[in-house]
Amino acid sequence: xxxxxxxxxxxxxxxxxxxxxxxxxxxxxxxxxxxxxxxxxxxxxxxxxxxxxxxxxxxxxxxxxxxxxxxxxxxxxxxxxxxxxxxxxxxxxxx
Amino acid sequence: xxxxxxxxxxxxxxxxxxxxxxxxxxxxxxxxxxxxxxxxxxxxxxxxxxxxxxxxxxxxxxxxxxxxxxxxxxxxxxxxxxxxxxxxxxxxxxxxxxxxxxxxxxxxxxxxxxxxxxxxxxxxxxxxxxxxxxxxxxxxxxxxxxxxxxxxxxxxxxxxxxxxxxxxxxxxxxxxxxxxxxxxxxxxxxxxxxxxxxxxxxxxxxxxxxxxxxxxxxxxxxxxxxxxxxxxxxxxxxxxxxxxxxxxxxxxxxxxxxxxxxxxxxxxxxxxxxxxxxxxxxxxxxxxxxxxxxxxxxxxxxxxxxxxxxxxxxxxxxxxxxxxxxxxxxxxxxxxxxxxxxxxxxxxxxxxxxxxxxxxxxxxxxxxxxxxxxxxxxxxxxxxxxxxxxxxxxxxxxxxxxxxxxxxxxxxxxxxxxxxxxxxxxxxxxxxxxxxxxxxxxxxxxxxxxxxxxxxxxxxxxxxxxxxxxxxxxxxxxxxxxxxxxxxxxxxxxxxxxxxxxxxxxxxxx
Numbered sequence: 377x378x379x380x381x382x383x384x385x386x387x388x389x390x391x392x393x394x395x396x397x398x399x400x401x402x403x404x405x406x407x408x409x410x411x412x413x414x415x416x417x418x419x420x421x422x423x424x425x426x427x428x429x430x431x432x433x434x435x436x437x438x439x440x441x442x443x444x445x446x447x448x449x450x451x452x453x454x455x456x457x458x459x460x461x462x463x464x465x466x467x468x469x470x471x
Numbered sequence: 472x473x474x475x476x477x478x479x480x481x482x483x484x485x486x487x488x489x490x491x492x493x494x495x496x497x498x499x500x501x502x503x504x505x506x507x508x509x510x511x512x513x514x515x516x517x518x519x520x521x522x523x524x525x526x527x528x529x530x531x532x533x534x535x536x537x538x539x540x541x542x543x544x545x546x547x548x549x550x551x552x553x554x555x556x557x558x559x560x561x562x563x564x565x566x567x568x569x570x571x572x573x574x575x576x577x578x579x580x581x582x583x584x585x586x587x588x589x590x591x592x593x594x595x596x597x598x599x600x601x602x603x604x605x606x607x608x609x610x611x612x613x614x615x616x617x618x619x620x621x622x623x624x625x626x627x628x629x630x631x632x633x634x635x636x637x638x639x640x641x642x643x644x645x646x647x648x649x650x651x652x653x654x655x656x657x658x659x660x661x662x663x664x665x666x667x668x669x670x671x672x673x674x675x676x677x678x679x680x681x682x683x684x685x686x687x688x689x690x691x692x693x694x695x696x697x698x699x700x701x702x703x704x705x706x707x708x709x710x711x712x713x714x715x716x717x718x719x720x721x722x723x724x725x726x727x728x729x730x731x732x733x734x735x736x737x738x739x740x741x742x743x744x745x746x747x748x749x750x751x752x753x754x755x756x757x758x759x760x761x762x763x764x765x766x767x768x769x770x771x772x773x774x775x776x777x778x779x780x781x782x783x784x785x786x787x788x789x790x791x792x793x794x795x796x797x798x799x800x801x802x803x804x805x806x807x808x809x810x811x812x813x814x815x816x817x818x819x820x821x822x823x824x825x826x827x828x829x830x831x832x833x834x835x836x837x838x839x840x841x842x843x844x845x846x847x848x849x850x851x852x853x854x855x856x857x858x859x860x861x862x863x864x865x866x867x868x869x870x871x872x873x874x875x876x877x878x879x880x881x882x883x884x885x886x887x888x889x890x891x892x893x894x895x896x897x898x899x900x901x902x903x904x905x906x907x908x909x910x911x912x913x914x915x916x917x918x919x920x921x922x923x924x925x926x927x928x929x930x931x932x933x934x935x936x937x938x939x940x941x942x943x944x945x946x947x948x949x950x951x952x953x954x955x956x957x958x959x960x961x962x963x964x965x966x967x968x969x970x971x972x973x974x975x976x977x978x979x980x981x
Contacts, residue, residue: 418692421526425691428522433598440595444606447588451581451609458574458616465647 477555484556489858491549496854497847498542500664503618504672504707505535506586506610511706512699513604527699531676532590532607539586543579564624569646571620578617585609615665622661623652629861630656630728655728659721666710666717671850673707676700678843681836693834698779700839701772705780707846708765712790715758715797726929732860734928742859750859752809754852756816759798761845763817766791767824768838806938923974924981926967934961937981949975 479487509528516524553561565572589607596603680700687693725733735741739749769782782790798810827837931940934956943952949972957963963971974981 418687418689421695422689422691424526425523425695428516428520428525429600430522430594430597436596436598440592441599441602444588444592444596444599444602447584448602448606448609451585451613454577454581455609455612455616458578461574462619465649466653468649 479556487552487556488549489855491545491552492858493851493854495542495545495549497851498538498545500668500671500850500854501675502535502539502542503614503668504670504675505531505538506607506614506672507669508672508676508703508706509535510604510608510611512702513607515702517600517604523695524699524702527676527680527695528607529590529593531679532586532593534679536586536590539583543583564628566646567648567651568624568627571623571647571652575617575620578613578620582610582613582617585613614668618664618668619661622664623654623657626654626657626660627651629660629732629857630654630724656721656724659717659724663714663717663721666713667850667853670707670710670714671846673703673705673710674839674842674846676703677707677835677839678846681839681843684834684836697834697836700835701780704765704768704835704839704842705782707842708769711761711765715794719797729861730925730929731862734925735860736856737932738928741861743856745859750852751856754849754856756813757845757849757852759813759817760820761842761849762794763820764824764838764842764845767821768828768835770821771825771828772835923970923979926963926971927974927981930961930963930967930971931956934959940975947976 478484482490509532512524512528512531516522516528550561585606589603589610592603592606677700680696680703684693684696684700687696722733722736725736731740735743736751739751743749743751766787770784770787772781774784795814798813824838827841828835831837927940928937931937953963953968953972953975957968
């Protein structure tokens with residue numbers, strides 16, 4: 377005997393981020409155009425508590441990583457330069 | 472006066488600057504605190520592989536991006552207002568610290584870009600979380616450097632600190648004054664602001680979480696707000712602990728390097744007292760209340776098991792004892808009546824903390840909101856009294872001409888007028904005269920006090936309260952008493968001792 381009554385659609389696991397699409401051929405992808413509003417929707421916020429991390433290193437876009445790496449390098453150099461100015465200014469600036 | 476000055480209807484020049492500066496303080500201080508808090512939350516999330524902390528960090532960084540913009544725009548408004556309303560003061564200061572301000576501007580650029588990258592790349596580099604956290608962590612040293620520079624100028628405004636003729640416009644490097652920048656109160660101001668901003672950020676984030684907790688029905692989301700609030704509160708409290716100690720040494724510096732400001736703060740002079748309220752001591756009462764609330768909270772939460780970010784009970788009581796002793800030493804400055812009032816407020820706040828946590832079945836949400844509000848008030852009052860305690864400008868003629876030599880300064884300013892062209896001789900004399908009760912010479916250690924009131928306040932209160940002096944009954948023996956104090960180590964010249972004795976024997980007020 378078969379059950380012809382419609383089966384309820386399987387709900388996504390509660391721990392899954394709503395932006396996380398299904399695994400396609402073993403590759404995890406994100407839909408960047410869906411922005412949940414966790415501030416006012418508790419269900420969505422709760423669904424975002426897991427997992428950690430959201431994606432793997434291979435998923436990150438190269439241009440983002442290189443932008444950040446170059447910027448971090450520039451900022452570190454700038455901090456070192458400003459500190460050097462302050463130290464030099466302490467000994468040599470003014471009377 | 473032969474020159475006109477721009478005025479602002481209703482508010483007036485002074486309150487225009489004051490209100491703009493207060494608004495800037497409220498926003499910019501929070502911005503600095505949030506940067507540190509976001510990094511703490513991200514690190515906690517990363518170490519525990521718990522995304523809840525990271526989620527809150529991201530939301531707080533969004534708040535940060537917004538208020539950073541507001542703070543910057545208000546700062547620009549402040550500079551515009553200063554340029555128009557106090558042109559002589561501002562152009563003088565800008566020329567004096569030109570290179571500091573240029574570097575400051577460059578750091579603003581670094582900060583704005585870093586916070587933008589950090590927020591908008593959040594979801595794009597989950598696989599490189601450490602790099603992302605490091606990018607966000609760069610904001611804190613950048614902010615420290617940023618207010619390191621502005622504190623050189625802010626500290627100089629309160630404690631120019633050095634003798635006439637030592638300004639270095641026209642020195643080795645124009646636009647950089649080593650002695651003016653590394654002025655006497657610079658270090659204490661920097662330490663105090665660094666701790667205060669992170670404490671303010673921590674308590675504010677905890678208050679936001681506490682507020683959101685009220686509108687939550689799901690247990691997991693409630694725990695999300697509770698745990699994040701505890702993390703933020705814990706971070707804020709650790710920074711808050713150091714504040715009174717740094718503040719004590721800050722006051723010590725002011726006592727010798729900005730005596731009038733010190734007297735105004737401690738004995739309620741200048742604009743520190745407004746609308747009949749001494750805002751400085753009111754702030755101290757708030758601080759005592761915050762301390763009692765925090766210790767009460769940690770004492771209570773330690774009894775419950777499994778609470779993250781808790782202080783061991785033995786540490787809570789040790790801290791309470793330490794601060795009681797600490798404030799007793801502060802009793803040398805405040806009256807004992809006020810000391811007991813503060814202790815009472817702290818004790819009542821500790822009891823209230825226990826009640827609030829029990830009433831909310833273990834949640835600290837009400838307490839977090841209360842602490843956030845008190846933290847905001849103390850930051851506002853601290854900023855206000857620091858500026859209000861300074862000697863006032865006379866006809867907007869800069870106080871710092873005690874330090875600057877106008878003839879040296881004028882050639883490098885765009886204002887093509889000498890003070891003599893703008894003010895009458897009487898006004899110039901009034902502007903340059905030392906304020907009553909203050910030092911007779913501008914400058915640092917080795918200055919001479921000739922006002923007996925200032926002498927009594929400064930020297931007698933170094934070891935005991937003024938109440939003790941006032942309560943002393945053998946009033947015909949002041950000469951003997953002062954001699955005894957000198958024997959105990961009080962450093963007074965014979966002239967100063969004579970002035971004090973004469974004033975006390977005449978039973979004049981002080």
